[in-house]
Amino acid sequence: MAVVLLHLVILMKLFMLSCGEFQRFDEKIKSDGSLSIFVVGDWGRNGNYNQSQVATQMGKIGEELGIDFVISTGDNFYEDGLQGVYDNQFQQSFTDIYTAKSLQKQWYSVLGNHDYRGDVLAQLSPILQKFDSKWFCMRSFIVNTENVDFFFVDTTPFERKYWTHPKDHHYDWRNVEPRDQYIENLLKDLDLALKESRAPWKFVVGHHTMRSVSDHGDTQELLQELLPTLKANDVDLYINGHDHCLEHISSRDSPIQYFTSGGGSKAWRGKFTPNADKLRFFYDGQGFMSMKITSTSVDLVFYDIFGTNLYQWSMNKQLLTVM
Ligand SMILES: *[C@@H]1O[C@H](CO)[C@@H](O)[C@H](O)[C@H]1NC(C)=O
16 A cells, blocks of 8 residues: 555656646636736835825726736735735735726736745645635746746745845745756756647746846846746747836847836836837836737736726737647
8 A cells, every 4th residue: 555655656757757847737717719818016115105096096997908817016005015824914915905896816926036025835725715716926927828827936045145145135945046056957947848749829927027128127147047947948928027117129039028017006206217129108107007818919008007008019920830
């Protein structure tokens, strides 16, 4: 009996290794073949800094668009994540803010650097889903839909200065350190998952910027270590927060488009440093982004706190028919 059990355990371990570490979740598209989502980042400030105004507009526009789910690009709770699963901030900055009926959908969230300054295991705990069932947060995972596969990547461990120069902050590296091994496994799993993807579109979501003209600017570690995997696997978009603005930048040497949606509360007005890629849109106030995705098209809109459509952008691709 014990021997059989042991074999089972080994078989399961092998199975899990060969499938990579990323867990997968399925979301259905609408009967008309489309999927509508919101992307918002850098928000949890008890409603302050226009967080509540952004939430109100998300509620209204979410109703019009029929949002299927929401993506949070991280820095979910300021300044230092959650202090535990019973931290009131969860209710005050999330449950009590995003109250509109249209927003009671799954919120797929990644962790930001500010989340890593608190109790990360609390933010990842299923107990939070008992308090508010729309909450969902993991380090790296995949959401599969018929039109697009979303690859959520834990980007905080990439940035070396959090490890070497944490200043007076403490980063919760439990289950992460050592850095290099963690990154190596993550990239291997991501590469495998991207290669297996059969969806018409492949979008990668992380907290940190790859390309940005705002306060933080480009993240060199992501350009050097993560971007090659995205380029090698024909990823269409990289979506992030971290810089508290809304922006669209096109890569000059690949088809990849970079979208920052980090305007969920406090904004960094007046910060601007150009980079080498092509800046198409930049707004240094608060807001959020919607995406409507079919198997052949993506329509993207940025909104401000008044619900004004600030910018829109579309891309199309021919479906390749497999003979
Ligand atoms: C809220 O948004 C308005 C409109 O963009 C802006 O004028 C105001 O400064 C913002 N408030 C804060 C606290 O950022």
